[in-house]
Amino acid sequence: MAREQRLAEVFVELADTLVEEFDLVDFLQTLTERAVELIDADSAGLMLDDQRGQLKVVAYTDEPTRILELLELQNDEGPCLDCFATGTQLANIDLGAAQDRWPRFAAAATGAGYAVAHAVPMRLRRQVIGALNLFAHARTPLPDGELAVVQGLADIATIGLLHERAVRDQVVLAEQLQTALQSRILIEQSKGVLSARAGLDVSGAFQLMRTYARRTGQSLTTVAEEIVAGSIGPEQLREVAERR
Amino acid sequence: MPPVRVAGILADLWAASPDGSELAGGLVHGCARALPVSGVGLALMTERGPAGTVAATDGPALELEDLQYTLGEGPCVDASRSGRPVLQPDLAATAPQRWPAFAGGALAAGVAAVFAFPLRVGAIRVGVLDLYRATPGTLDVEQLREALSFADAATLLLLYLQTRTGSTELGPEALTVLDDRGEVHQATGVVSVQAGVGLAEAVALLRARAYAEQRPVGDVARDVLAGTADFTTRQDDR
Numbered sequence: 348m349a350r351e352q353r354l355a356e357v358f359v360e361l362a363d364t365l366v367e368e369f370d371l372v373d374f375l376q377t378l379t380e381r382a383v384e385l386i387d388a389d390s391a392g393l394m395l396d397d398q399r400g401q402l403k404v405v406a407y408t409d410e411p412t413r414i415l416e417l418l419e420l421q422n423d424e425g426p427c428l429d430c431f432a433t434g435t436q437l438a439n440i441d442l443g444a445a446q447d448r449w450p451r452f453a454a455a456a457t458g459a460g461y462a463v464a465h466a467v468p469m470r471l472r473r474q475v476i477g478a479l480n481l482f483a484h485a486r487t488p489l490p491d492g493e494l495a496v497v498q499g500l501a502d503i504a505t506i507g508l509l510h511e512r513a514v515r516d517q518v519v520l521a522e523q524l525q526t527a528l529q530s531r532i533l534i535e536q537s538k539g540v541l542s543a544r545a546g547l548d549v550s551g552a553f554q555l556m557r558t559y560a561r562r563t564g565q566s567l568t569t570v571a572e573e574i575v576a577g578s579i580g581p582e583q584l585r586e587v588a589e590r591r
Numbered sequence: 592m593p594p595v596r597v598a599g600i601l602a603d604l605w606a607a608s609p610d611g612s613e614l615a616g617g618l619v620h621g622c623a624r625a626l627p628v629s630g631v632g633l634a635l636m637t638e639r640g641p642a643g644t645v646a647a648t649d650g651p652a653l654e655l656e657d658l659q660y661t662l663g664e665g666p667c668v669d670a671s672r673s674g675r676p677v678l679q680p681d682l683a684a685t686a687p688q689r690w691p692a693f694a695g696g697a698l699a700a701g702v703a704a705v706f707a708f709p710l711r712v713g714a715i716r717v718g719v720l721d722l723y724r725a726t727p728g729t730l731d732v733e734q735l736r737e738a739l740s741f742a743d744a745a746t747l748l749l750l751y752l753q754t755r756t757g758s759t760e761l762g763p764e765a766l767t768v769l770d771d772r773g774e775v776h777q778a779t780g781v782v783s784v785q786a787g788v789g790l791a792e793a794v795a796l797l798r799a800r801a802y803a804e805q806r807p808v809g810d811v812a813r814d815v816l817a818g819t820a821d822f823t824t825r826q827d828d829r
Contacts, residue, residue, distance in 0.1 A: 398732075399594065399739050404773075417772055517729050518678045525708075525739070526675045532713030535773035536790055539780020539816075549777050549816060575714040575780070575790065 430466035537571035545581035670707035778812035
């Protein structure tokens, strides 16, 4: 498929979710997955302001990336944090040459096999509410304009936060952010439940949940709720995920 | 990165009520003093739905807590059912359409704004913290931060009160259930399956094990995920 066509499809997909009842975590999960698909990157993670003075990881493409993002928060260093603090993009960061800037993060990221990182801010008017990190194994820099695609996706996400236009921005933002943080905790709890029931590690449980959610057209939050409530189990998830 | 403010709030509560009997009352009064609000209410939530007021400051807060649960409608009832905050900076503009029966009582009691924060740790829902104010308008960034810190403290408090085992204290270690690291939440899920209990009880089991072994909850959680700590209940066929 032509790239432009796929790009148009993704924008429509994201815009479509804005019309329905808005699930921020699910939306951001889709955002990370499409960002990785559309540009030359291998994984992505996203952090949001928790309105208590800290950032929290709320979406990621895979478990190792979640841990890398946490490492940024625990050591208070890394591209996501710098991007959030300055509100500006960081493009084509050579992780092999970033030891001075972020000693612990650079070591962990290169140790995980990544060569290049990028970060784009999530800006709501003049306020920065989070940042999206992208990681790539290959040392090839992104061509000009590629990061603009990702910034466009991030901008749609922040617009999505304000879909209830009748209500004041700050009120909606607080309601959405706080709900998203709780949905993320719910997803972590459900990964634990599923891993114990299915005999998988949490990384495998997350993959299974994602595949099931995608194939059934349900939000990750809904699938997580059903797993925790016991209304779906490993058998149903596997049946759908393994269907060809 | 410990949530310093939440730890401070809990330490103050415990200092004012060493025997633990006045923690909920202390929280609503402390919250009302810390923020420019006219009243604060704390309501309990069980798996079967809203379960009544735990503590409230005198006056409109107490009155409106009772009113909402009697009527079965209002911002706090919505927050408790949906698990989403319901922030209503101008009740006169929004409440009559959304909650007709509640609106009359609230406005008559002189309440112009309500901020209802659901108290949850993911799928574990324990209650709602309700802030009532006599003047309309949003909370500013600092006030929101303070309100969220009190909501976090209230979550830990209700979790503690519901699953009190006598072996764990509401000390700094209790705060790790709000830790950003997902390991504790993931391990909570694993333990709930292994022990055949709900998630709230699984948190209590994790905390009790950590307390007994004098280790941080995060360490026990990592052992659970690595398979080196087990909470499986003894089966007849084993």
